[in-house]
Amino acid sequence: MALQWLLVCHGLVTLLVVVSFLCGQWPIFQGTFIQRIHFFLTFGAYDYFRRFIHCACGPRGTDALHSAEYYCCDRPNPIIQLIYLLIIGGTYYFIAKSSFVYIPGYYISGMHRYTSFLAVGVGIILFLLTSFSDPGVVNSANVSRYLSAYPYDNVIFTEKECSSCKIPKPARSKHCSICDRCVARFDHHCAWMNNCIGERNTRYFMAFILWHFLICMYGIVALALILAGRLKDLQVIHILTVYYGIENSFRELAPLVLQWLLNSYNTQILIMVFLAVISLLLAGFFTYHAKLCLTNTTTNESFKWQEHLSWQRKVNEAKASAAALKASLGELNQENKPQESKWKTFFRRSRLEELEVVKNNVYDKGFLHNIFEVIVPFSTRRSFLGNKSKSG
Ligand SMILES: [Zn+2]
Ligand SMILES: [Zn+2]
Numbered sequence: 001m002a003l004q005w006l007l008v009c010h011g012l013v014t015l016l017v018v019v020s021f022l023c024g025q026w027p028i029f030q031g032t033f034i035q036r037i038h039f040f041l042t043f044g045a046y047d048y049f050r051r052f053i054h055c056a057c058g059p060r061g062t063d064a065l066h067s068a069e070y071y072c073c074d075r076p077n078p079i080i081q082l083i084y085l086l087i088i089g090g091t092y093y094f095i096a097k098s099s100f101v102y103i104p105g106y107y108i109s110g111m112h113r114y115t116s117f118l119a120v121g122v123g124i125i126l127f128l129l130t131s132f133s134d135p136g137v138v139n140s141a142n143v144s145r146y147l148s149a150y151p152y153d154n155v156i157f158t159e160k161e162c163s164s165c166k167i168p169k170p171a172r173s174k175h176c177s178i179c180d181r182c183v184a185r186f187d188h189h190c191a192w193m194n195n196c197i198g199e200r201n202t203r204y205f206m207a208f209i210l211w212h213f214l215i216c217m218y219g220i221v222a223l224a225l226i227l228a229g230r231l232k233d234l235q236v237i238h239i240l241t242v243y244y245g246i247e248n249s250f251r252e253l254a255p256l257v258l259q260w261l262l263n264s265y266n267t268q269i270l271i272m273v274f275l276a277v278i279s280l281l282l283a284g285f286f287t288y289h290a291k292l293c294l295t296n297t298t299t300n301e302s303f304k305w306q307e308h309l310s311w312q313r314k315v316n317e318a319k320a321s322a323a324a325l326k327a328s329l330g331e332l333n334q335e336n337k338p339q340e341s342k343w344k345t346f347f348r349r350s351r352l353e354e355l356e357v358v359k360n361n362v363y364d365k366g367f368l369h370n371i372f373e374v375i376v377p378f379s380t381r382r383s384f385l386g387n388k389s390k391s392g
Contacts (some may be wrong), residue, residue: 002173005020019277076179080191080387085124087101091271095219098267105229106139112222126208127193129201131332136184136199137378138173146170146184149378153362156304172199172363173299184379187298199377206293206374209286216279219247223275227261296363296370305359312357 053061072079095116104110138146150171152159157171162194164175165182174186176196185199197205197223231237240256241248262269292302 011190022193033389074178076194081127081194084127084192088120088123091274092116094267095223095271098196098265098271099226102226105226106232107225107229108222113263116218116222119218123208123211123215126204126211130190130197130204130208131195133195133201133204135186135196135201136377138167138170138182138184140167140207142165142379143170145379146173149384150185151362153360155360156308170297172301185298185377186300187292188300200379202293202374206286206289209282209289213279213282213286216275216282219275220272220279223272227265227268230265231257231261254331264362293374294367294370295361296365296373297361305361309357309359316357 050062050065053065057064071077100113102108103113147168147170150157150173152171158167161167162169162175164180167182169175169182170184172185173182174263175182176186176189178189179196181196183196183198185202187197187202187205189196190205192204195201236257237248237253240246240253246252246256289299292298297305365373
């Protein structure tokens, strides 16, 4: 029993390490790819659906869709939260219905009937925590404390007032147009959670993604152990080798065993494939957000930095071409100037390279400090609450 648990734990940790490593190494699993998948699942697929409705139903259909879109996407509502509950509940129901009959099995103990329920329960608790916790709403009572907790960097955040809330806008905060409130250390508005992800609930959001990745892995490993147990109980390998005279080698047996599994246990195989796809998406999404947390950047800030850096590059390009033009005009005017050697010209850095564009994130204070800031947000610390008396 203890050995099986050790094997399961070892498998889960190894998979986490391998998948995280792959997600970090392969460019397709890095931020942009995951952002694209996430964008497609959130907006892209819907855009195709909108075009289809326009073709099929004309302007009336489009108007009805716009009204539904306003209700579903531009206002807080629980529709996508219910979809999440339907997915996790449905998957658990199908696993229980199709596979609990084989627990306990040859390789899996009876305890997994309860631990699987517990794992899903913890997942739902994390979902509720992220959905219904305060993301760090900025109001007139706490704005002065947030202003002193997050200084302006005067690059992507400058002193401003929120035009909707009529209060100063602390650095790193953003006014969420869906929830109509300012949120400190704003990351993004999550439609799945029907809540903003901000200063106080990024920790729950990260735990939610990691835990759901682990649940998917647990499901895959448990189903694999159940199927391996069925192979053992029904003596499939023995029958294939002895009665059908098939050579006892992996290459000969693997296609036949796979075919037998697909015929007899297709529900389990389908669920395993589904869990594998979801776990890959979750691993990529977790790696992307973990990288942001380690560098103390939010999703909102990463877009702001992208805009700022591309603007800075354009300015530098303009400066460099103006300088080059000035230099060539100067050279034309200078007569009898000794020519620069070809090698020297070849190795000389261009003026554009000299004007480097640097991202100077003043909120990045080393990865340990950054992780601590996510786990114990400023607004939950005693020092933050103490600021009230100083600043008003
Ligand atoms: Zn606001
Ligand atoms: Zn929001």
